[in-house]
Amino acid sequence: MNLLNLPLITTIDPAGAEKSRRTLPGTLAALVAGDIGDFPRLRPHQRHVWHALLVQLATLALATTGRQDLPENEDDWRALLLALTPDDADGAAWSLVSPPDRPAFLQAPVPGGNLADFKPVATPDELDMLIMSKNHDLKAGALPADDAELWLYALVSLQTQEGFLGAGNYGISRMNGGFASRPAVSVTPETTAAQFQRDCRAALGKRAELANANGYKSTGGIGLVWLVPWDGTQSLALDKLDLFYVEICRRIRLMRQGASLVAMAVSTKVPRLQAKELKGRTGDLWTPRVVEKDGAKAFTADSRGWTYQQMVRLLFPRQSKKGDTIEKAPLQEVLPTDAGADLTVLARVVVRGQGKTEGYHERRVPISKFLRGFGTAKATDLAADIAHDRVGDAGTFARQVVFPAVMAVYAGAPRKDAGERARDDDTTKARAGNATARFDTLLDPHFFDDLGEEIGVMDDAEARHLVRARWISARLRDIGRAVLDEAIANAPDAAARHWRVRVTARDVFEASFAKQFGDRLREAGVWIDKDKEEANG
Numbered sequence: 001m002n003l004l005n006l007p008l009i010t011t012i013d014p015a016g017a018e019k020s021r022r023t024l025p026g027t028l029a030a031l032v033a034g035d036i037g038d039f040p041r042l043r044p045h046q047r048h049v050w051h052a053l054l055v056q057l058a059t060l061a062l063a064t065t066g067r068q069d070l071p072e073n074e075d076d077w078r079a080l081l082l083a084l085t086p087d088d089a090d091g092a093a094w095s096l097v098s099p100p101d102r103p104a105f106l107q108a109p110v111p112g113g114n115l116a117d118f119k120p121v122a123t124p125d126e127l128d129m130l131i132m133s134k135n136h137d138l139k140a141g142a143l144p145a146d147d148a149e150l151w152l153y154a155l156v157s158l159q160t161q162e163g164f165l166g167a168g169n170y171g172i173s174r175m176n177g178g179f180a181s182r183p184a185v186s187v188t189p190e191t192t193a194a195q196f197q198r199d200c201r202a203a204l205g206k207r208a209e210l211a212n213a214n215g216y217k218s219t220g221g222i223g224l225v226w227l228v229p230w231d232g233t234q235s236l237a238l239d240k241l242d243l244f245y246v247e248i249c250r251r252i253r254l255m256r257q258g259a260s261l262v263a264m265a266v267s268t269k270v271p272r273l274q275a276k277e278l279k280g281r282t283g284d285l286w287t288p289r290v291v292e293k294d295g296a297k298a299f300t301a302d303s304r305g306w307t308y309q310q311m312v313r314l315l316f317p318r319q320s321k322k323g324d325t326i327e328k329a330p331l332q333e334v335l336p337t338d339a340g341a342d343l344t345v346l347a348r349v350v351v352r353g354q355g356k357t358e359g360y361h362e363r364r365v366p367i368s369k370f371l372r373g374f375g376t377a378k379a380t381d382l383a384a385d386i387a388h389d390r391v392g393d394a395g396t397f398a399r400q401v402v403f404p405a406v407m408a409v410y411a412g413a414p415r416k417d418a419g420e421r422a423r424d425d426d427t428t429k430a431r432a433g434n435a436t437a438r439f440d441t442l443l444d445p446h447f448f449d450d451l452g453e454e455i456g457v458m459d460d461a462e463a464r465h466l467v468r469a470r471w472i473s474a475r476l477r478d479i480g481r482a483v484l485d486e487a488i489a490n491a492p493d494a495a496a497r498h499w500r501v502r503v504t505a506r507d508v509f510e511a512s513f514a515k516q517f518g519d520r521l522r523e524a525g526v527w528i529d530k531d532k533e534e535a536n537g
Contacts, residue, residue: 001096001148003105004078008149011036014191024094025077028058031196032070038192045360046128046153048184048348049160052286054196056244059203060084060223063244070200084224093227096148096155096254097261105152106159106246107253108230108272115253118264124154127252127263129162129350145260155263159226159248163352168267172249173238173275174284176298183301183349184286185314186331187367189341198338199331203244203285206330211243214283221245225272232268238275243283248272288314289327299326301349305361307440308447312391315345315365316384334367343367365448383455386464390451390471397476398439400516405480405509406432406487412501435487442479450475469524472517484509 001008007021011030014037022030030036031054042050061080062068071077085093088103098104101113121127123145163171164178171178188195211218221242222228228236232251249272253264275282280298281289288299304310317326334343345365351358410428450471457463488502521527 002091002094003096003152004081004091004094008152010039010041010149012038012040014193023074023078024057025081026074028054028077029072029074031193033072034191034193034197036193041149042153044362045350046157048286049156049182050153051192051196051199052184053156053160053246055199055203055285056246057081057084058196058200059207060242060244060246062200062204063207063242064223068204070197085227087227093224096151097256100253103224103227104254106155106226106248108226108228108248108251110251110253111229111231115255115264115266118251118253118266121252121263121265124150127151127265128154128157145257145262148261151254151261151263155252155254158250158252160246161350162249168269170249170268170271172247173271173273173278174247174280174282174287174298176280176300177276179352180280180298180300181349181352182284183288183299183347185288185299185329185345185347186286187334187338187343188346189338189343194341198335199285201337202331202335206285207243210283210285210330214243214281215239216241216243216283230268230272232266233270235270235272235274238273238278238282241273284329285331286329288329288332290324291327292324296327301351301361303351303358305349305351305359306347306363308444309391309440311345311347311363311365311448312387314347315367316380316387318384318388382458386454386458387451390447390454390468393468393472394440394443394447394476396516397472397480397513398436401509401512402439402480402483403432403436404512405484405505406435408505408508409484409487409491409501410435412504432487435490436483438483438486439479442482443476446475466524466526469521469526473521473526477513480509480513 003009003024005023007023007026009022009024009027010019011022011027012019013035016037019040020030027036039047039050058070058077061077061084062070065080065083067080071080081094082089082091085091085103088094092098093103093105095104098107099113100110100115103109124147159172160174161172161182163175163180165171172182175182186199189198208218210216216239222236222240223242223245225236225241225245225247230251251266251268254261255264279296280287280300281296282298284298289296290299299314301310313320313326314328314332317328319325332345343366345367346362347364348360348362350360407428410431454464454467454471457467484505488505491501518527
């Protein structure tokens with residue numbers, strides 16, 4: 001099962017019409033030639049780490065030989081990959097199965113080759129890093145054990161994005177702690193092949209700068225961590241590695257079992273890489289960093305995923321109220337070579353919790369409308385002001401307009417548990433807070449399209465203020481009213497929909513809206529009379 005020679009990897013052409021099976025070097029060659037549109041057998045949470053692996057392998061191979069061009073020939077890539085494993089000229093290090101005392105793909109040699117302490121893992125999805133709750137997310141143990149391609153993807157997922165999972169099961173170096181996550185944020189062109197090409201060229205161009213900034217060896221560093229024997233008792237220091245290193249975090253060996261494969265796994269005394277104190281600051285090409293007063297750490301997404309507020313922080317970094325600042329990922333910058341391309345900021349992450357997975361999150365934000373805000377520092381500052389101010393306006397609207405109106409609904413409704421009118425207590429506030437959270441959910445799909453409209457006229461202050469005023473008076477107000485109507489409809493008792501409650505809540509909404517935004521909208525000439533519902537300007 002040598003990946004250099006076995007056509008194992010399923011690809012589909014850019015038109016989505018024809019499937020092919022390719023070797024690993026054939027896959028790299030086809031990506032350079034633009035002949036791959038997708039990898040249809042990948043599961044969503046595996047997509048980034050598979051892409052990252054291909055980019056890291058390609059750039060390691062090119063950097064090791066001093067090449068800058070991306071070959072379109074499969075034989076060239078096969079030779080380049082073999083050059084990374086000079087002690088395994090027979091390709092054993094690129095095979096899914098090899099003798100236990102030798103390296104196999106993403107599997108470190110076992111000193112002495114003794115697997116007596118290893119325990120079997122029967123199927124690819126049991127090996128994968130997802131922690132599923134009662135089969136609600138994906139049915140565990142459902143993937144066939146005789147499918148080598150699925151074992152390959154599960155192995156990549158486990159070894160390059162897994163976190164801490166109990167004593168002896170350590171996680172990767174490229175995240176801030178064992179219960180964190182490996183985020184991926186980058187600017188990307190439209191197609192899978194173009195994304196691969198761009199990231200490879202950008203990585204090679206940034207190699208010297210990033211290696212020096214992060215303390216890696218300029219030459220001779222360990223690139224393929226799985227080549228080094230590991231007995232589970234010793235860690236490798238990051239300063240022994242290459243910037244583009246491909247890591248492993250677990251002692252795993254794939255073995256043949258009749259017509260199927262089985263994984264053999266064992267715990268370790270220490271993590272494979274000694275990197276805890278770095279808090280994920282490994283120079284990873286796709287990982288943003290959070291810079292705080294006492295240092296920096298890898299960015300960690302939470303269970304909310306890529307909300308519009310989070311994406312604004314990533315697209316337009318500035319110091320937060322807590323005093324920290326987001327530092328963009330190296331591949332998040334728009335490059336001169338990106339001119340004319342349809343670009344998107346692509347953000348992907350599997351959010352991990354303590355002993356659980358909190359969901360896979362992916363978001364794409366087209367940035368063609370924002371390119372002016374990624375150019376000069378002055379334009380970037382103004383675009384950032386606009387974006388963050390809009391986040392502030394939306395927050396004010398939710399807290400100061402929607403929440404008081406929803407509180408009027410729940411405070412005016414009888415409580416089921418007490419059989420009496422609700423009060424301004426913590427329970428009522430919590431209910432109102434949960435209902436108000438719908439405001440951000442409904443606003444989120446529109447936020448960046450609306451933002452693009454204002455950034456498009458940011459050189460004209462009067463036009464900019466008019467666009468903002470219309471956004472507040474229409475988009476925010478309409479969504480706020482929808483949330484209030486939902487709260488009225490979902491209140492705990494039919495009595496809460498009595499006309500008095502409805503009228504009171506809507507009066508609170510309009511009064512709060514006028515208090516918070518009335519003067520601004522009147523100045524812009526777009527104040528909307530709540531009775532006539534007509535713009536005066």
